[in-house]
Amino acid sequence: MSSPIYDVLIIGSGAAGLSLALRIADRSRVAVLSKTTLTETNTFYAQGGISAVLDAEDSIESHIQDTLNAGAGLCDPDIVRLVVSLGKECIDWLLERGVPFTEANSENGAQHLHLTREGGHTHRRVVHAADATGRAVESSLAQHVRAHPNIDIFEFHNAVDLITARKIGLEGNRVLGAYVLDTRAHVVKTFRARLIALATGGASKVYLYTSNPDIATGDGIAMAWRAGACIANMEFIQFHPTCLYHPHARSFLISEAVRGEGGKLLLPDGSPFMHRFDPREELAPRDIVARAIDHEMKRLGVDCVYLDISHKPADFIKSHFPTIYARCLELNIDMTSQPIPVVPAAHYICGGVRTDHRARTDVPGLYAIGETACTGLHGANRMASNSLLECLAFAKLAAEDIVMTLPETPPPPDLPEWDESKVTDSDEEVVVAHNWDEIRRFMWDYVGIVRTNKRLQRALRRVELLKQEIAEYYGNFRVTSDLLELRNLVIVADLIIRSALSRKESRGLHFTLDYPHTNDNEPPRDTVICP
Known part of the structure; x- marks a missing residue:
């Protein structure tokens, strides 16, 4: 029996994923996957706010310059201008959906949104809902998503891998769907979709100490990598x-x-x-x-x-x-x-799946938005409260492209069902727990705030061994959420280490004692790794 076909499959349910779903649902059939509950996301735990130019004393040019300064020469100026210019429109869109931002009284008694200031900003331009902005945004968007008749929500569904034409022996490498583990029923389902958007958030659980919830295991980055997408700037980890x-x-x-x-x-x-x-x-x-x-x-x-x-x-x-x-x-x-x-x-990864100005990746039909993506906005260091702005802006940009692309995108063919005829239930779950702990400890010790070539080489040797162990384990046993996250984390760790080793300078969030200065003798370059 063929699985149902969705116009768009969105993997992830934070601000990026839910915003995209709402922007396209009136004209398409949408599925939203959430690894646990719909609102258990990085967005939900975001405290600070959303940067946007709303004050008369502020300006778009000032916000652009602050972002470029923070990004240490690696921001894409065109992307920065594009995103910053959408700030007010994105805030208005959230207000229309009932997000209860904190207000303040003017001297004349009129109310307006209260703006706070954070590191790197030269003006007050951070819109917030007290100190729980993410909770307010996520809760409001989730309420609208649950009420929309064209959006099907699949909670406790953990994506295993993307299905591309190449993987099933067809020409090209367009995405056709995904294998997804229903963690409550313990079965792997096949989802078919014309287009797929990765909105899985960050990967800071690759470190021992992190501000992120347990779900932040780099799933979208790893899945995109396995599907053939290029990954950029993974050395820039914001602590x-x-x-x-x-x-x-x-x-x-x-x-x-x-x-x-x-x-x-x-x-x-x-x-x-x-x-x-x-x-x-x-x-x-x-x-x-x-x-x-x-x-x-x-x-x-x-x-x-x-x-x-x-x-x-x-x-x-x-x-x-x-x-x-x-x-x-x-x-x-x-x-x-x-x-x-x-x-x-560890708090935020500035790198991720490389995208263009419409959130498109190198894989046809595959989009990436939010922390999963490397858009060119953050460069070598993300400025405070630009992350939720990026989620909202690129959800809008991706939605516009998806709406134009869908009419000319054919439905996917029948896809092979998940085959677990040659695997068994694991009797060695301790291996998963041990490897998970080992990755997070050596990443903290060797690939942390201050790095050296010697530490990075140690980390590389360990990650190579772990990749082999985990691949063997994955091939022999039925998948579980812990195993899927471990498999993704080891790829993320490998990409971070290799990216850090390739950058022979200190820039932004990447600081190494072997190259303590920024290389100003040549133009700044992105670190791009392709499969």
């Missing part, structure tokens, strides 16, 4: 400077907006230190702040530094950061009267 340091607070982020509103970074003795690293101090771009914290922790042999905003009025702190305040209080940290212990953690 968020301030994750809460507490044994019971795994992955809890302390928003950059805390520093934007006057929070100071302090050493354990209470002395500030950012002035010694950058004149912008706490508002320097994240790579500079993260390296400064890493340097001070290693210099002093301490486990964390501290972020202090207790000099602000208590009511101000509670109203601006209610989520952070409540979580800290649960752990007996009162941020209105004491500093918050913080450490850097």
Whole structure:
């Protein structure tokens, strides 16, 4: 029996995936896959906000220049201008869908959206919903997606692999569908689609310490790689400077907006230190702040530094950061009267599946949007709150292209069903757990905030062995979500290591002691790896 055909299969359900679904659903039949529940995404946990030029004293040119400065010479200027120019339109689109952004009163009593400022921005231009912007955006979009008659939602469906023409012996390499594990029924289903969009988020779970939820395992990047897409700039891993340091607070982020509103970074003795690293101090771009914290922790042999905003009025702190305040209080940290212990953690991958200005990849019929993609917006370092803007802008751009492309895209043929006749249930699940732990530990130790060639070569040797082990395991046993994520993580780790080794300079988020300076003798280049 043939599987149903969708016009568009969207893999991932964060801001990028849900925005795309809503923009095309009136004119196409759409399937949205979510690895767990619909709203368990990186978007849901985003605290800060969305950057957009809304203030009369701000300008598109200023936002462009700030983004280019943060990107350390690797941003695509045309893409930056394209995305930044869509900022207000994207915010208006969210407001129309009921996203409850925080408002403020003008001097004349009129209400307008409250704008905060974050690292790298020269103006207040970050629209937010208190300190839980992602939750507000994700919840509103999910409500609309669930109500739309042309969108079928498949929760607890984990994509195994893309099906391309080449994989089933046909000419070309167009995407035709995907094999997908229904994790509740424990069966692999075949989805057919005219077009496919990857919106699977990031891959920071490849590191031991991360601000990301458990679902951030680089699935879209790995699937695109296996399907024949080129991957770009994977060496640029953004480590968020301030994750809460507490044994019971795994992955809890302390928003950059805390520093934007006057929070100071302090050493354990209470002395500030950012002035010694950058004149912008706490508002320097994240790579500079993260390296400064890493340097001070290693210099002093301490486990964390501290972020202090207790000099602000208590009511101000509670109203601006209610989520952070409540979580800290649960752990007996009162941020209105004491500093918050913080450490850097892997937060965002600026690289990903290489796309053009319409989110198209090298594989015909395959799009990539959001953190999964490398669009040219972020360059060597993402500026704060440009990520959700990118999700929304490229969902719009991809939607426009999809609507034009669909009428001339033929339906996919019948596809072979998933074959597990030669595999068995695993009796060695400990192998998956052990390999997962090993990858995340050596990536943290050898491919972290500060790198060397020797550390990277050690990591490369280990990842080569693990790739072989995991491939053998995958070939012998029935798939599980843990195995699929491990298989994807080892590809992501390999791509990050190889990209880092190929860059013979320090630039943006990539810092190596062997090449501590930026190479200004030749034009900046992207690191592109193709299968």
